[in-house]
Amino acid sequence: MKNKQPKHMEIMSYKKCLSIKRKDGLRMRCVDEFTMNSLLRCTVSRNFKRPFMSVYGEDEVITYGKFNYIIQNIRAFLVSKGIEKGDRVAILGESSPNWMIAYFSITTIGAIAVPILPEFSKSEVNKILTHSQAKSIIVNSKQYEKVKDYCLENPSLIVRLDDLFHIPEKILKDINNKKNFVDAAGIDIKVYKRRAKENVALNEIKVEEEDIASIIYTSGTTGTSKGVMLTHKNLVWNADISSDAYVKIRPRDKFLSILPVAHVYEFTEGQLLMMMNGAQIIFLGRPPAPSILLPALNKIKPQILLSVPLLMEKVYRSAVVPTINKNKTLQKFMKNPLTRNAVCRLVGSRLKVKFGGRVKFFGLGGAPLDKEVEDFLYRAKFPYAIGYGLTETSPLVAACGAKKSDHKKGYIGKFVKHVDWKLLNKDPKTGVGEIAVKGPGVMKGYYKNDDLNKEVFTKDGYFITGDLGSVEKKRLALKGRSKTMILGSGGENIYPEAIESIFNNQEFVEETLVVPEGTSLVALIKIDYDSFAKITKLSFEDSKDAAIEYINKLKRDINKELNSFSKIHEVTLQEEPFQRTPTQKIKRFLYLDRKKKDKKTSENENNDSND
Template identity: 55%
Template sequence: MKRSDGLKMKLVDTYTMERVVAGSASRYPKRIALRTYAEEGSELTYSELKRKSDAVSLYFLEQGFVKGDRIALIGESCPNWMLAYFGLTGIGLTAVPVLPEFSPKEILHILQDGGVKAVVVNARHVEKILPFIRKKPEFLIRLEDLFHIPMPISGELKDRNQFLNAPGRDITRRKVDAKARQLLSEHRPKEEDPASLIYTSGTTGMSKAVMLTHRNLVWNADISSDVYFKVKPGYKALSILPVSHVYEFTIGQVLALLCGCEIVYLGRPPAPSSLLPALKEVRPHIIMTVPLLIEKIYRSSVLPTLKANPKLQRYLRFGITRRFIFRIIGRKLIVTMGGRVRFFGIGGAPLDREVEAFLAEAKFPYALGYGLTETSPLISGGKPKNHTVGVIGKIVEHLEVRLEEKDPATGIGEIAVKGPSVMQGYWNNPALNEEAFTPDGFFKTGDLGFIDKKGRLAIKGRTKTMILGSGGENIYPELIEAVINNQDFVTESLVIPEGGALVALIKLDIEAFAEKMALSVNEAKSEAARYLNKLREEVNKELNVFSRLSKVHLQEDAFERTPTQKIKRFLYLRKKDESSDA
C-alpha cells in the first residue's frame, strides 16, 4: 500500500510497534513467535505475544505511567525482553534498551541521564543498578518472570539471590476485556512518538543517546522485508546477538516477526560448545551475526585445513579448481549450521576482505548490511547471492544518500543520509545535533564510502579514524589492518598514528606460532618480536609509500571491543598518548 507521503507499506497498516504485534498475531496466531533454545515452557505464540503485551501495557497505565515516560530494559535476549518492550511501547512509553556489556558506572549514568522511571532487569545485572533502585525503589520488574517487585522490598535488596527470591506481582496476567481494550485504544502511540532511546558505545569513546521513533524502526524493517531475501512464515531465526542493539532488534526481531518467523534465542554466549548443538537442533533458516564470528570460523577451521594440505595449495592457484574446493567447504559449513541456512546476515562492523572473498567463491548465503544506530539501522544491504567483494549493496528504497566532500580522484566522501529511518536526534544534546546534520537535513554518518555505477554502496573507513599523512594524504587504517590480518598467525590488529608515522599493534595466536616453530609459549613470545619485524616488511610491500608501517608491537591482551565487536580505537590512542607524556 502506498501512502500519501510516498512511503510503501508492505506488512503493516501503521508504522508503530503495536501494529507490528497486532498484524502478525492476526496473520499467524498459532505459530510460535519467540522461544529460548533448550528452555522448556519459554514458547510464546503470536496470539500470546499480543495478549501478554497488552496486559503489560495495561499494568503500566494503571500504575500511572504516561506517554513519554522512559523505562530501562537490562538483560540478555529472551522472549520476556521483547514482550516487555512491546508492552511498554504499545502505550507510548519509551524503552531504554541497555547493552548488558555496559559497566555499572555506564549503566547508572544512563539511568540518571535518561530520566528513567522504571527498570526491567534480570538477576545477572541487578547488582549493577542497586544504587539507583535504593534511591528510586518505586518500580522494579524482574525480567525472568516479569514480576513487579513492590516497595519496600525493592529498596531493601542487597544481592541477586534476594532479587531472584523476592515476591511480586505478575504483570502479564491482567485480563484484557472490552473496557481494557477501550483504555488501550485511547493510549496507542503515534508513528512520530519515540519508541527507543539508545545509548551507543562507539569506537571513539563518547556515548550518545539516540532517539528513534516508531516510524524509524518499523519502516526500516517493513521496507526491507522482501527486498534482500524472501522470508516465509515459519522460517526459524537463531538469535545470537543482543536485542538491545538496533541491528539485531530491527532486522533480527521486528522484520522476522512481521514475516511470521519463529525466533529462537540462544540464551548464552555464542561459544562453539553452546552454538553447535543449537544449530543442529534449531536448523535455522536465518542467522544474524557480526563479522568476528565468521572470521573466527575461517581462521580456526577453514584456513588451517587449506594450508595443511600441499596438494590443495597447488589447486588453489587456479580459479576453477579453487572455486570448486571452496564450494565443497561452503556446503559443509551450511551442514554444520543445520543444513537450512538461507540468509546469513553480517553487519555491525567491516568484514575482512579475504574472508568475504572465500564466502563469495564458496557460494555461502551471506549478505552484508550497512547502517548505524542513528539510521535504525539499515542504509544499504546485499542479497545472499551474486556478490561483489568489497561492495555492500543497493541503498534502501526511499532513503537519500549522498557523499559529502567527495574526493574527485577516488570518488570517496562522507556518507550522508536522509529519510524515514533517520533518528529524531540525540537526547538532550542540541550542539551535537547541529554538528551531526547538514543545513538541509542530511545526517552525517562519519563513514567514508563511494557509490558505484550500479548505485551500490561500498565502505572505506571512518572520517574520525582517517589519518592525515605528512604530505596531506588520506590514510585509512582499516585497509592497512586488512592486509595485516591476512598474515600467518595474526588474529587481529590496530593501526594508530605516532609522531607522524604509523604503528601497528598486532595480536598473534601465540600457541599456533609456538607449535609451528617447535618452541615453548614463553620462547615464542620472545621470538614474536623478530617475526613481527619480518611481517612488517612483507605488509609494507603491499602498501603504498605513505601507508607503510614504521613500527609494529606485540599486543598480548585481546583488544577491548564494543558490543558489535569493533575495537575501541580511542582507548589505544589514549594509552599511546599517556605513555608518550610519561
C-alpha cells in the first residue's frame, strides 16, 4: 500500500512525550517541538492506522497514515511550483478534511497559511488577498466567485479545495462561473509523484517554532479586519497544554466539528487538540441547524463538542425552558431552592441524550455564556467547559474543565499555566481593569501594521486584550469589552452585556442589544414572533402592536432591578436579525448613532425624490 508507515518514522509514545521538559520551563506532552511538522510526525507515528477524518453522511474515512501520505505529495507539488518558506497561501472554503490537509501541506514547508472565513464578502476576501499578497489560493467551488477577479489580475497557483486538483492558468482563464470551476479539468495533487530534487528540497526545509504559521484576519465587531500573525509555537503550544489541563482525550474519542476551522478557536482547541491525541474528527459538513445537528449527534454519539454559547443558549430556550414550563410539578420544584438541583439534573439528563448520550466535554468559547444558562448547566452537572481567549492569543488565555468542581459561577476559570497577566487601569472600588497578557500563545503582531502593534503592546511586552475583567482567587470574571463599555453621565461604568443578559432571559426574547443614544440607553429587542403570536392568538399585525406593549412592560420591570445610571430609557423592536460576525457576535458598530443614520437615510431619500 502506498501510504504504509515509513520505516524511518520513530514511534513517539505519549508516555515518552510526557517526560519532555524544556529549558524555557515549558513541558511538551504530545510533540517533541512546538511546530506543525512535529505535531504531524508524532501523531502519525502513534496513530498511523487509526481513523482520523470524515464528513457526516459520507462513507470515506481518512486514516492518520493516509492524511500524512496526501500531505507529503502536496508539499512536493507546492515546492515544485515555487512556493517557498514565508510565502502566503490562502485557504477559502468550508470545514473539511481537505481544508486540514491543505493547511498542513502549506505550513510544513515553511509557507504561511492565510485562512479566510467563508462568511467574508467578496470585497473583504479581495482585501485580504491583496494585503497578504497571496501567492497561491486553495479555494472550493462554492467560494470561487469571490477570488475570480483576483486570480485573473494576479496570476496565482490555484488549487480546487473540493478535490485538491490544481487548475492550470490556461484553463482558469476560460472559467467564468462556479459551475465551470467545479467541472474544470485539473491535476490531482493528492497523488503527485515526488521527484528526487523535490525530496531533497523538502529535506532541506527547516521550520522553526517562531516561524509564522498563519495570518488570520479577524472579523471583529468594530468593522475593521486585521491580520494576526500566529507562530507554530503559539498554536501548537496552546493545543498541547490544553490536552493535559482541561480534558483527557483518548484515541477512540469522537469529535463532531461544527464551527469554521478558519477560526482559531475551532482550529486549535478542536482540530489540533484532537489530532495530537489520536481522536477521530467528523465534520458536520453543513450549518448546524437543529434539523441537521440533532440526527448527527444521535448517530455519531460524540464524546467531545465545541460551540459558541449562542448554540447552547438556543437549545436551552427551545428545549429546556419549554420542558419545565409545560409541567406544573417541575415548575413548582424549580422555584423551590431545595429541589431546584434535582429538576435541573433530571432535565439535564435528557439534554445529554439529545447530544448523543456520551458527551464528556462540551467546550464553550468565543463569547460570554448567559448567566441563567450557565446556572442550569452547573446544577444539571452537564459536562460543559468555558474558555476565554482571542485570535491574538491563539486563543486560550483562561479556562476551566468540564467537572462541576472546576467551575465557579460567574467566573471563566483560572489563567492558563505560563500565561502572565495583569489588569490595567484597575478600578480600586470594583477591581475591574483591562486584561493584558503575556505568554507562549500571544501573537507576533499584526501583519504590516507597526502603528497598531505599538498601541496593543505595553512597553514591557503585555498584549492589551481590550476586555474588561476582575480576578478573585486566580479566577477571571469577564465584564465586557472596553470599547463597548458605556460611560454614564456621572462618569459611571455601564456594561451593556450585563443588561442584555437580563432581557435575553425573558420569555419570547431572542436577542437584545443595548446602545447609547445621547445620555440615555436604548435596548433593541428581537422577539420570537411565531411563539408570541401562538400564545397571544393574534394576527401578525396585531401581535406586533402587542409585542411593543410587551417589551415596554419588560423595560418597566427590568428597570426596577437596575441601578439608576443603567436604566433603559427606550425599547425598540428589532425587525430583522442582528448582523453578526462568523463567531456569532453582533456587529455593534452597525447599530450605534441610530438617529443620525435614520436622519441621513431620510435625507438621502428626500434627495432621491427631488432628482
